[in-house]
Amino acid sequence: MNLMFSRGPSLQSRLALGLLLSVALILFDHKFNGFGTTRVYLNSLVSPLQYLANLPGEMLNASANRLVSQERLIEENAKLTHDAVLMSEQLQRFTFLQQENVRLRRLLNSPVKNGTKKSVAELMAVDNNPYSHQIVINKGAINGVFEGQPVLDDNGVVGQIMQVSSTNSRVLLLADVTHSIPVRVARNNVRLVVSGSGSLRELFIPHVPHSSDxxxxxxxxxxxxxxxxxxxxxxxxxxxxxxxxxxxxAQVTAVPVAQLDRLKYLLLLWPSEDLTKEALAE
Structure with missing residues (x-):
């Protein structure tokens, strides 16, 4: 066998030679920066490969962030919708309480004469009979309510108590065909009688002479x-x-001052002490 081409330096010699060349190149580059330009070119050549190697990780991170952001937005949207519904309900309740407060203030500040006992009652039910206008309130005999007691709202006369039970009472409205009330004209004191017509927005005034002022x-x-x-x-x-x-x-009609179709809170009046004493004396 011809071993002519297999002869050469040993592996140890090659390793030592490689180490010496490496150290020499490192010292040369460190002292004289001889491979700066070459390093730039090599980095430019390798950088696309680095971008390609990092691309799958960046895509995964972007997808994960997008999913997390979408879930967070969905949660925040659901929370904001829930809070908006709660705030809307509270606003509606606040508006209702504000309106009720205004009604009660107007009712309690109605022009009731001094010395007259009064009490606020609330509407409980409305009679569904189309030929009768009656309502039920939440005050009864235990509250001192009596038959014939006058009932008002914040605008004027509503009617009178016609039936009393222990905890509630039935009120006969002005508009009922069986109800009549003696009145006088505020302008000239002409005395008349107002009767119900069966309509909540219309009252009759019978027996008015043509010459009446x-x-x-x-x-x-x-x-x-x-x-x-x-x-x-x-x-x-x-x-x-x-x-x-x-x-x-003459045919005369009138419109009730009280809002008979919008009753909520009512005012019950008791006769003054002077009238009660006078009635007892009689």
């Missing part, structure tokens, strides 16, 4: 006759007057 818009107030309704409370306003000479009386 009555005008559209006149305010009718309770006259105090009959000792049921105290004197001086608003009842209705004259809405129309038809003077037909072929009829014995």
């Amino acid at each position: 009555l005008k559209v818009g006149d305010l009718l107030i309770s006259s105090g006759l009959g000792n049921v309704f105290p004197e001086g409370y608003p009842v209705a306003k004259v809405s129309s007057i038809i003077r037909d000479e072929s009829r014995p009386f």
Whole structure:
């Protein structure tokens, strides 16, 4: 066998030679920066490979961040929607309480005469009979309510108590066809009687002479006759007057001052001590 081409330096010699060359190149580069330009070119050549190697990790991180951000946005959106619904409910409740407070203040500040006992009642039910206008309130005999007791709202006379039980009472409204109340015109004290028509927005004034001094818009107030309704409370306003000479009386209608179709809180009146003593004496 010809070993001519296999002869050469040994492995140890090659290793030592390689180490010496490496140290020499390192010293040369450190002292004279001889491979700076070459290093730049090599880094530029390798950098695309580095970007390619990092690309899968960057894509995974971006996808994970997107998923986390989407989940966080969904959670925040659900929380904000929940909070908005709660705030809306609280706002509606606040508006309702504010309106109720205004109604109660107007009711308690109604022009009730001094020395008159009063109490606030709340509507419980409305009679569904189309031919009768009655309501039920949450005050009864245990609260001192009595039959014939006048009932008002913050605008004027509503009606009177017609039936009393222990914890609630039934009120007959002005608009009921069986109800009548003596009144007088605030402008000139002409005395009249206002009767219900069966409509919540219309009252009749029967037996009005053609010569009676009555005008559209006149305010009718309770006259105090009959000792049921105290004197001086608003009842209705004259809405129309038809003077037909072929009829014995003028046809007069009025609109109740109280909002009979929007009742919520009502005011119960008791007679003053002077009237009670007078009634007992009689």
